[in-house]
Amino acid sequence: MPELTDQQFNENIQSTTAEIEKIIGVKPDLFRPPFGEIEDRQVEMLNKQGYRSICGRPIQRTGAECLLKKLYQE
Numbered sequence: 038m039p040e041l042t043d044q045q046f047n048e049n050i051q052s053t054t055a056e057i058e059k060i061i062g063v064k065p066d067l068f069r070p071p072f073g074e075i076e077d078r079q080v081e082m083l084n085k086q087g088y089r090s091i092c093g094r095p096i097q098r099t100g101a102e103c104l105l106k107k108l109y110q111e
Contacts, residue, residue, distance in 0.1 A: 038070050038071060038075055038076070047082065068083050
């Protein structure tokens, strides 16, 4: 996602969130970047919108442990 402008990033997040909420009935608050690629400024934008970014590295390399640690550290 580093190649996206701030506007493209926000539009992508908003449209994806709306689609997920429409399907499951709950607004997600977790975000995992595709391929673990995300810029610090994008993480800040997510945090300001109430999201938590989890596992900035590919899941294949970090495994499920990364997700569980992030989800249960609060």
